Amino acid sequence: MLQNFLEALTITGAQKKLKRVLLTTGAKHYGVHLGPVKCPMVESDPWIEGEGRPPNFYYTQQRILASAAEAAGWDWVVTYPNDVIGVARGNFMNLTTSLALYAAVNKELGGELEFPGSETFYNRFDSFTYSRLHAAFQLWAAFEPKCSNEAFNMVNGDVETWANLWPKLARRFGCKVPPRQFERATPISSQMKLLDKPPFDDCATAAGMVGKIKPGAVEQRIDLIKWSQKKEVKDAWARIAEREGLEKDAFAQATWGFLGFVLGRNYDIVISMSKARKLGWKGYIDSWESLEEAFDELESLKIVPKTK
Amino acid sequence: MPTAIVTGATGILGREIVAALSQDSQWTKIHALSRSQKDKYPPSVQHDKIDLTASAQDIATQLKNQGVEGEYLFFAAYLAKDDEGEASDVNGKGYNAPHLSTVYTERNPPYII
Numbered sequence: 001m002l003q004n005f006l007e008a009l010t011i012t013g014a015q016k017k018l019k020r021v022l023l024t025t026g027a028k029h030y031g032v033h034l035g036p037v038k039c040p041m042v043e044s045d046p047w048i049e050g051e052g053r054p055p056n057f058y059y060t061q062q063r064i065l066a067s068a069a070e071a072a073g074w075d076w077v078v079t080y081p082n083d084v085i086g087v088a089r090g091n092f093m094n095l096t097t098s099l100a101l102y103a104a105v106n107k108e109l110g111g112e113l114e115f116p117g118s119e120t121f122y123n124r125f126d127s128f129t130y131s132r133l134h135a136a137f138q139l140w141a142a143f144e145p146k147c148s149n150e151a152f153n154m155v156n157g158d159v160e161t162w163a164n165l166w167p168k169l170a171r172r173f174g175c176k177v178p179p180r181q182f183e184r185a186t187p188i189s190s191q192m193k194l195l196d197k198p199p200f201d202d203c204a205t206a207a208g209m210v211g212k213i214k215p216g217a218v219e220q221r222i223d224l225i226k227w228s229q230k231k232e233v234k235d236a237w238a239r240i241a242e243r244e245g246l247e248k249d250a251f252a253q254a255t256w257g258f259l260g261f262v263l264g265r266n267y268d269i270v271i272s273m274s275k276a277r278k279l280g281w282k283g284y285i286d287s288w289e290s291l292e293e294a295f296d297e298l299e300s301l302k303i304v305p306k307t308k
Numbered sequence: 309m310p311t312a313i314v315t316g317a318t319g320i321l322g323r324e325i326v327a328a329l330s331q332d333s334q335w336t337k338i339h340a341l342s343r344s345q346k347d348k349y350p351p352s353v354q355h356d357k358i359d360l361t362a363s364a365q366d367i368a369t370q371l372k373n374q375g376v377e378g379e380y381l382f383f384a385a386y387l388a389k390d391d392e393g394e395a396s397d398v399n400g401k402g403y404n405a406p407h408l409s410t411v412y413t414e415r416n417p418p419y420i421i
Contacts, residue, residue: 002383005315007364014377019310021381024321081321088320135324139332142310142380 003064010072018074020148022138023065025058027082027127027153032269033261035198035216038207039125039270043080043151052197062151069149077141078151079134082271083262085290086131087297096294098259100304101237101251102224103173108236113175115166116222117263119182123163126262127155127271130290136283137276146279155271157284162263168288172295172307182221188230190223194265218264224256244305309336313378315360316385318342325382326353339376341385360385 002023009015030041031048038045047059062078069076085096106113115122137154141147170177178184194216204210227233228251237251273281298304312329316322317340329335330350340349341358349355356374360367371377 001360001385004362004364004367005360005383008367008371009377009381011364011368012372012377014371017311017377017379018381019379021383024316024382024384024386084320086320086324088318088323094320131321131324132328134321135328138325138382139328142382 002061003068006064006068015072015074018072020075020077020142021065021069022077022079022142023061024079024081024134024138025061027080027269027271028056029058029080029151030271031056031195031199032082032265033194035194036200036213036267037198037269038200038203039268040272041153041270042272043153043275046202048199048202052195054195066149075148077138077147077149079137079141079154080151080271081129081134081154082269083126083128084131084134085128085287085294087294087301087303095259095262096291097250097298097303098224098254098256099169099291100173100295100298101254102227102259103169103175104240104305105233105236105251107174108240109232111175112178113166113170113173114178114181114184114222115162115263116220116224116227116260117162118217118219118266119221120219120266121162121263122166122182123161124266125159125161125268125270127159127269128287128290129155130285130287130294132293133283133285133290137281140281140283141276144279150275152276152281153271153273154276155273156287156290157273158287159270160287165288165291169291172292174307184221186221188223188226190218190220190226190260190264192218192264194218216265216267218261219266220260220264224260224263228254228256240305244302246302246305250303309334310380311335311337311339311378312380312382313339313341313376314382314384315341315358316383317355318344318347319384319386322382322384323347325384329353329382337378339374339378341376 030037065076083095088094103113133156134154167177196215198215200213204213241248299306312335314322314326317326326340329338330353335352338353339356340353341356343359356376358370
């Protein structure tokens with residue numbers, strides 16, 4: 001897509017006007033989807049390629065970008081957001097919407113909000129990107145000379161855990177977190193092992209951890225795809241949507257697999273903002289506040305029920 | 309006065325890039341490219357219906373027909389595995405103006421030259 005688009009701009013002649021191209025990829029650049037990663041992730045980390053690793057189209061895109069830039073004379077910036085918090089009108093498949101729908105349905109079904117992901121991950125770290133902060137970053141990077149031909153992590157600047165966020169989520173949606181939620185039975189759980197040679201393995205020698213790095217897994221105490229297919233869940237959504245005049249398709253179109261992955265992978269995701277900060281980037285937002293803002297917007301778009 | 313092209317303009321990240329550009333008066337023209345129906349945009353933003361999965365030549369024809377050019381290309385389009393179905397703006401609502409009040413920056417907004 002990127003290649004064809006750049007070629008198309010050359011065909012029309014519009015490429016001659018280009019000064020800078022800003023490409024958005026993401027933290028899959030570090031292989032966060034493949035298993036444990038070396039934390040914090042920094043832009044100078046070696047790419048995760050070679051034997052035992054699947055192809056990564058982000059790498060292809062960056063290589064295309066760099067070589068096209070060299071030929072044409074414009075320069076480039078790449079950003080790596082992660083676990084994006086935000087709203088996409090008409091596209092319900094994202095972390096924020098799925099979280100809100102999970103909570104809203106659980107409120108309807110009695111108000112207990114069990115964490116459906118990995119018990120191991122519950123008190124481990126994650127780094128989120130607020131879509132609006134990412135936009136501010138892109139506008140900053142567009143004009144900053146020192147960003148020329150550089151890639152940047154782009155996350156909110158804080159580090160969070162679900163142990164911290166889950167009670168806040170429950171409170172906002174009028175639910176309670178069961179005090180002993182991790183002792184409950186898990187009739188619709190799932191486990192998926194990830195890559196035998198996780199990204200972290202590439203640092204094993206230098207870090208003195210050869211033989212100590214185990215593959216990761218996605219452990220869902222409540223497999224969200226199975227959960228979303230339960231009759232009582234679908235009926236609950238239908239009641240909520242009817243009562244509150246919401247977009248009926250929101251639930252059916254949500255891809256629960258994605259949320260299941262984000263909550264179920266059992267290793268830390270810590271992403272460093274040092275590179276951008278050293279060049280003068282000062283943007284920051286508290287991840288819970290950004291979630292609240294996104295929830296507010298979803299409410300105003302009638303995708304999720306009002307909580308206030 | 310800079311001009312911009314944004315691909316993936318209706319996506320979770322692209323829509324905010326379009327919004328931020330449109331809120332910053334120095335950007336005189338913003339081309340918002342997406343396959344689907346447009347949101348309501350302010351005057352500095354022009355929606356261009358573009359299918360990025362087409363060949364380079366086909367894309368070029370689409371770009372030429374709609375006069376798409378710019379000095380800064382914000383490429384936020386992607387084909388994720390779970391990106392099923394067209395994004396559609398069901399009722400033509402414009403998106404809320406983003407308020408950056410809770411985005412903390414020291415003194416100057418980070419993207420002002």
